[in-house]
Amino acid sequence: MARKSRKNANLCELTPETEKFTLYNTAAYIRLSVEDNKKRGDSLETQKSIIEKYIAVNPDLKLFDVYIDNGITGTHFERPAFKKMLEDIENNRINCIVVKDLSRFGRNAIDAGYYIEKYLPSKKVRFIAVTDNFDTNNSDSGIILSLKNMVNEVYSLDIGKKIKAQAQQSVKSGEFIGSRPPYGYRKSPDNCHKLIMDPETAPIVKQIFEWAAEKVGKNDIVRCLNESNILSPNVYAQTNGIINYRNLKGNGKWQTFVIDKIIKNDVYVGDMTQGKHKSINHKQYDVKPEEWITVPNTHEAIVSRELFAAAQSGLKQVASKWQNTAKKDYTENIFKSKIFCGCCGKNLHRQRNGSGIYYFHCISNSRIVKGFCTGVMIRESAVISHVLDILRVKSEVITGKWLKFQREYKTLKDRQNSKNSEIRALNQNIDTNRGFMKTLYENLVKKILTGDEYFKLKSGYETKIKADIDKIGRLENDLKSFEREVNKYRNVVETVENIKLNPKLTRDIISNLVDKIDVNSDKEIDVTFSFQDEFAGISGVAAYE
Secondary structure (H helix, E strand, C coil), X not given: CCCCCCCCHHHHCCCHHHHCCCCEEEEEEEEECHHHCCCHHHCHHHHHHHHHHHHHCCCCEEEEEEEEEECCCCCCCCCHHHHHHHHHHHCCCCCEEEECCHHHHCCCHHHHHHHHHHHHHHCCXXXXXXXXXXXXXXXXXXXXXXXXXXXXXXXXXXXHHHHHHHHHHHHHCCCCCCCCCCCCEEECCCCCCCEEECCCCHHHHHHHHHHHHCCCCHHHHXXXXXXXXXXXXXXXXXXXXXXXXXXXXCCCCCCHHHHHHHHCCHHHHCCEEECCXXXXXXXXXXXXXXXXXXXXXXXXCCCCHHHHHHHHHHHHHHHHHHHHHCCCCCCCCCCCCCEEECCCCCECEEXXXXXXXXXXXXXXXXXXXXXXXXXXXXXXXXXXXXXXXXHHHHHHXXXXXXXXXXXXXXXXXXXXXXXXXXXXXXXXXXXXXHHHHHHHHHHHHCCCCCHHHHHHHHHHHHHHHHHHHHHHHHHHHHHHHHHHHHHHHHHHHHHHHHHHHCCCCCHHHHHHHEEEEEECCCCCEEEEECCCCHHHHHHCCCCCC
16 A cells, blocks of 8 residues: 655645545436437447546446437437436436536437436436536536536527528518529629529520420530530539539539429529428428429519420420330339449440340430540440359359358457457456556545645556557457458358359349449440458458459
């Protein structure tokens, strides 16, 4: 036992309350809603890691259990794991709750305030929010600021409701509330809710309607615009500072879906239709057409109502003519988003001729500019045959690698078992060092150690604990990665074995095995498989080619 020192005794003034060491049975509460899935810092693993590290370096906290509500909003407290935690509080199993931050506990400020300020204190339950530096046992923990934040949340919700109500009223009044005006219009410099014609793009919009009324197909309209070097709506908006994000301009060329969107938009006859989407919990949802809000004659029209109707009719007639030639339903495109032009890199378009034969061809020359690509055309059956031939060859190699891996599996599994043993040893080290920290705290209370001695020794144990926790995390990731790769490779083996018995490709097989297919102008096919290095990932053996 360490020598009792009287140096710096005034640094360790202890009240009668601190002379009693309290060990808290601690609940680690973790919550992740659907909206939080994209927030890396709020993932289940991150929350768990932060809480475990905090508990590990605080000897007065002992983890009782982990309570996880996954995919559940924080706006209410009707959550299974939360209810289980309350049940354990009522049965005196836990007397402390630790969360990553206050938002993980709850986003309903009123109910959260009730639990933190009323319910938990009445049950003598300590509450800690780690990253908010919030601890109900610490009067200097910033509790006033945290509670103000909760009040601000209620205030923000109220303001949000008022803003939505004002926006709804503006829509009903025919005011434009979008951030970006439709192509062909600008926002009035005097009133941002008023649309005025854009002299540069309004004539282009009118020309598009005239072409459609003359029964010119969307493909031909797109090609004419691209050949004339007319900027697409997104590129034009970026060039003029209307949008600032480069990724919004796409490939910079006109597309058929853009033409379709323009021709069907009644904003060009002077009407304002809004409310097509609504936001719920920060997510956009489509609204039924019968619920849209349309206000007529709110701004100057680019096209007449007669031309607008003629354009709709022209589009339908072109589409109807095409549909009448397709007497049979199309079969599934198993190569969708997987097959590309080896010349220009664009997706190959799947089409069927009058004899019912499917083929892939590059449409860059018809959609973008003539001469943009040397052109590619190949029968779908040729692609299927080529992929099957390659898979038959690779199946022998894959099966051989799998058999070799199975012979080595025991050695590889022994390595994984060794990692499990190391994790158990590290956990024992953590428990031992936590015990030492508890003893240090007791010695501090008994004035066997000075404050300086306590904090110096405590820091050393904390460093060891953190190092062990980090190493456990790395080992656990290695174990998960190993099992994941083994399962992935097993799926590959089973798939190619099934192809031997039933040589038929499906959408699922292509999605699982093929990463990309490039077809060159001479009909040479280059297939990139997604399982190129699967075996190397789990055994260190060179990838099979």
